[in-house]
Amino acid sequence: MDEACGRVGEVMDREGGRLQLRPVRGGREWDADPARVRTATPAERLHATLAAVNAASRWETT
Template identity: 55%
Template structure:
């Protein structure tokens, strides 16, 4: 499935392939980082990094997380894990 992704700078990239499950993505509509889980029809499913319910996102509203966003998301997950909020 080909889609348009937006990098952090907001510039459009050439169409990209569907990411691998677990890839950290940013839903620019929600301004939220999530793990890519899969595709259902025209939507992509993302899951909050610290656990929770998946949400649907339009592929054109999703971009790869920057290195800083990935680090921040992983730190938040580890902090939640140390508090016993996620396994």
């Protein structure tokens, strides 16, 4: 959980003292301050996963 922006992501890499996170189920990576990143709660992970699935289903029906 990137507390600076309120987004849940998967850590993909560490570069130059920053973490690179990717949204759940893919998407564009962003840089995060490691001091502001923590493990997401199960509820936060579920919320992020469901949001990604719902967004994907909207794209598939258009």
